[in-house]
Amino acid sequence: xxxxxxYFLGYDxxxxxALGLFFILFSSISGAFSLMYHHIINKEVLLAxxxxxxxxxxxxxxxxxxxxxxxxxxxxxxxxxxxYGLSLLIVLYKLFF
Numbered sequence: 001x002x003x004x005x006x007y008f009l010g011y012d013x014x015x016x017x018a019l020g021l022f023f024i025l026f027s028s029i030s031g032a033f034s035l036m037y038h039h040i041i042n043k044e045v046l047l048a049x050x051x052x053x054x055x056x057x058x059x060x061x062x063x064x065x066x067x068x069x070x071x072x073x074x075x076x077x078x079x080x081x082x083x084y085g086l087s088l089l090i091v092l093y094k095l096f097f
Contacts, residue, residue: 001019001020001023002016002017002019002020005019005020032046032049
């Protein structure tokens with residue numbers, strides 16, 4: 001959806017990402033309630049997912065304010081590369097061991 005809005009409709013990339021997340025939010029909520037209605041998940045699972053989601057939003061908000069104030073662009077890129085590298089190593093370890 002985001003590439004279509006960016007390339008074909010000419011939206012700015014920041015607006016495309018925000019709109020994409022907006023669509024994901026409502027499709028996730030409707031999917032969760034549909035699964036609960038059909039008794040595939042129960043209220044406890046829905047509550048746990050809501051707690052994780054709210055905690056993630058708060059963590060991202062706090063993290064952005066702290067990281068953008070403390071790190072310059074080069075350090076931020078190095079940190080992101082390190083996190084991606086560590087994630088890749090963990091996945092490879094779990095695949096082969």
